[in-house]
Amino acid sequence: MGPDDVIREFERLALDDDQELEIDDVVTGLAVLLTDPTIQGKERALLVQVGATLYRAGLNERVVAALKRKQ
Numbered sequence: 001m002g003p004d005d006v007i008r009e010f011e012r013l014a015l016d017d018d019q020e021l022e023i024d025d026v027v028t029g030l031a032v033l034l035t036d037p038t039i040q041g042k043e044r045a046l047l048v049q050v051g052a053t054l055y056r057a058g059l060n061e062r063v064v065a066a067l068k069r070k071q
Contacts, residue, residue: 023058027051 013019030051033039039047 023054023061027054027058030054 013021030047034044034047034051
């Protein structure tokens with residue numbers, strides 16, 4: 001499976017309304033995955049960056065939700 005195939009899988013999951021895609025759950029799952037000591041080097045650095053990106057997206061989601069509640 002090449003990168004384009006993986007991106008298509010991401011897209012398929014993202015557009016599937018039946019899929020539950022909770023950012024907090026994914027961040028937690030990624031954190032658990034990264035406790036594996038065999039994940040090192042470039043792979044670990046990239047996965048940590050993915051986690052930080054998802055974490056930021058989750059924070060933004062919460063800020064937007066809080067602002068909507070104030071209106």
